[in-house]
Amino acid sequence: MITYRLGRSFAWNAGHPPKLPARPRKLPAGPPAFVFGRRVECPVGIAAGPLPNAQWIQAYARLGYGLLTYKTVRTVTRQAFLQPNLVFCRLGDPSTAPAKAPRNPDPASVTWAVSLGLPSADPDEWRADVKRARARLGKEQLLIVSVAGTPMPGGDGEQLAEDYVRCAQWAAEAGADVVEVHLSCPNTTGEHPQMIFEDKDLSGRIVQRVRRALGSHPVIAKLGATPSPRALHELATRLAPWLDGFILVNGLQRRVVKETGVPAFPGSGRELAGVSGAAVYDNCRVQVQELIAWRKAGAWNRAILAVGGITTVERAREMLEAGADAAMVATAALVDPLLAARFRRSR
Numbered sequence: 001m002i003t004y005r006l007g008r009s010f011a012w013n014a015g016h017p018p019k020l021p022a023r024p025r026k027l028p029a030g031p032p033a034f035v036f037g038r039r040v041e042c043p044v045g046i047a048a049g050p051l052p053n054a055q056w057i058q059a060y061a062r063l064g065y066g067l068l069t070y071k072t073v074r075t076v077t078r079q080a081f082l083q084p085n086l087v088f089c090r091l092g093d094p095s096t097a098p099a100k101a102p103r104n105p106d107p108a109s110v111t112w113a114v115s116l117g118l119p120s121a122d123p124d125e126w127r128a129d130v131k132r133a134r135a136r137l138g139k140e141q142l143l144i145v146s147v148a149g150t151p152m153p154g155g156d157g158e159q160l161a162e163d164y165v166r167c168a169q170w171a172a173e174a175g176a177d178v179v180e181v182h183l184s185c186p187n188t189t190g191e192h193p194q195m196i197f198e199d200k201d202l203s204g205r206i207v208q209r210v211r212r213a214l215g216s217h218p219v220i221a222k223l224g225a226t227p228s229p230r231a232l233h234e235l236a237t238r239l240a241p242w243l244d245g246f247i248l249v250n251g252l253q254r255r256v257v258k259e260t261g262v263p264a265f266p267g268s269g270r271e272l273a274g275v276s277g278a279a280v281y282d283n284c285r286v287q288v289q290e291l292i293a294w295r296k297a298g299a300w301n302r303a304i305l306a307v308g309g310i311t312t313v314e315r316a317r318e319m320l321e322a323g324a325d326a327a328m329v330a331t332a333a334l335v336d337p338l339l340a341a342r343f344r345r346s347r
Contacts, residue, residue, distance in 0.1 A: 004050070004334045006087075006101065010080035010116055017055040020063060020337050027064050030344045035303060035325050036178060036218040036244055040066035041140040044316050044340040047247065047307045047328035048072050048146035048180060048222065049114070049276075053121075054133035060333065061137050064340040067305075067326055070133055072118055072146040072182050073126045075167045080119035087256070087264050088112045094279045095254050097264040107336035108312045111277035113256040115265040118148060118185055127174045134175035145176035146222065148185050149206065160196075161206045168210045172217050179214060181207055184224035184250035195253075197223045197235060204238045211242040220305065223248040225283060229290050236291060237299065245303030246291060247328065249284040251276040276308070277331040281315060284308025292323040311336070313343045 003018035030042030045067025051057045052071045061068055087097040089111040097113065120126065134143045149164035168179045183197040183206070197203050207221055221239055223246060226232040236246065251274040256264040265273055288306045295301065306324035309331075310316050316327035316339070332339050 001337070002335050003337060004086065006084070009083055010085055010119060014052040017059045020059050027341055028344045028347065030064070030066060031347060033066060033326070035067065035142065038142060038177070039140055040142055041138065042066035042340055042344055043320055043326045044343050045069070045305070045326050045328045046333045047330045048182065049330045050333040054129045054136060057133045058136040060337065061141060063337055064344055066140065067142045067144060067328065068137065069144040069146055069180065069328070070130055070176070072120065072148050073167065073171065074120035074148055074150045075123055075163055075170070076120070076150050077122045078118065078120045078150070081115055081117040081265070081267065081270060084265065085116050086112055086114050089256065089275060089277070089279065094275045095256055097256055097258050099259055105335065107332065109278045110311065110331055110335050111275065111279035112331065113254065113264060113273040113275050115270050115273045123170060127170055130171065130174035130176060134177070142177045143175065144178040144180050145171040145174070146180040146182045147171050148182045157202050157205060160202070161209045164206045165209045165213045168219070169213055172214055178218040178220060179210070180220050180222050180247060181210055182222045184222050195224050200235045200238045203235065207239050207242040218244040220245040220247050220303070222250055224250045225252055225287060232287060232290060233294060236294065240300035240302055243302055245305060245325070247305040247307055248291065249287050249308040250274070251308060252280050252283060278309055278311045281309025281311070285319070288319060288324060289322055296323065313339060313346050316343055
């Protein structure tokens with residue numbers, strides 16, 4: 001089953017939570033897991049993306065996930081891009097979208113490209129909804145709220161950092177157990193637009209400001225794919241003093257075209273899409289393992305949440321056995337909702 005209706009808009013999907021399988025009657029306890037000083041019922045969680053509101057979070061919470069992330073929010077209302085927002089990628093070629101979506105895709109091998117534009121509900125609406133989401137989770141489930149700053153016309157890095165701070169404060173006040181500072185999104189304030197995490201000085205300024213504003217409240221940074229181990233090490237070292245953890249990797253940015261060569265997502269600002277799912281696993285796994293190795297070497301002691309292509313129980317277990325504190329799924333949550341339940345049964 002695919003819980004996101006590809007033929008419908010993002011707004012329609014947000015308003016129509018999926019009818020998921022019933023909670024397994026005998027859901028075994030997950031292996032002991034402690035994240036940010038809290039015990040969680042299962043180290044498999046859902047990353048930012050699949051859960052746009054409290055209704056979706058409630059639907060998935062009963063299926064055994066230990067960490068659930070509220071989709072990225074902003075201090076301003078932002079509409080999603082027009083359809084299509086999500087297209088399947090051709091098996092073995094994540095830069096090409098086939099003419100027809102597979103009829104019965106194998107959840108373990110699904111790869112798709114996403115182009116939503118990082119939409120956000122009105123701040124008053126999402127702040128109230130985050131409170132509802134937190135109230136619907138169990139004692140051993142963590143609510144992570146992903147936040148992003150919004151560049152304003154004529155704004156600079158200072159304006160962007162302050163906007164991140166305001167959004168993070170609102171998320172914490174609304175009930176987020178953990179605030180995720182989403183740095184894997186475009187920064188358009190500079191002369192040459194780039195992903196925010198690619199500018200380690202700006203990223204450092206943002207997380208430092210957020211840390212000072214939130215005090216001891218758990219804060220993590222979401223990172224995208226870096227071009228080299230050195231770049232990842234320098235970025236992590238710059239950010240670590242102000243964070244409780246990292247979550248990576250936020251998929252891969254690619255130009256995705258149809259088989260005819262035309263863009264899979266028409267319209268300005270959609271030249272690049274985020275590719276996620278099975279095909280990105282090896283690339284993401286290497287970066288997570290590099291971060292884990294540096295932590296073992298004593299570079300810094302921060303939680304590491306693995307994400308990127310974790311579409312099977314075996315992959316989730318591989319990341320946890322490598323040293324990740326949690327294995328976060330995104331694509332798998334939409335095509336294989338019972339992954340966490342199977343993980344708990346496979347002990």
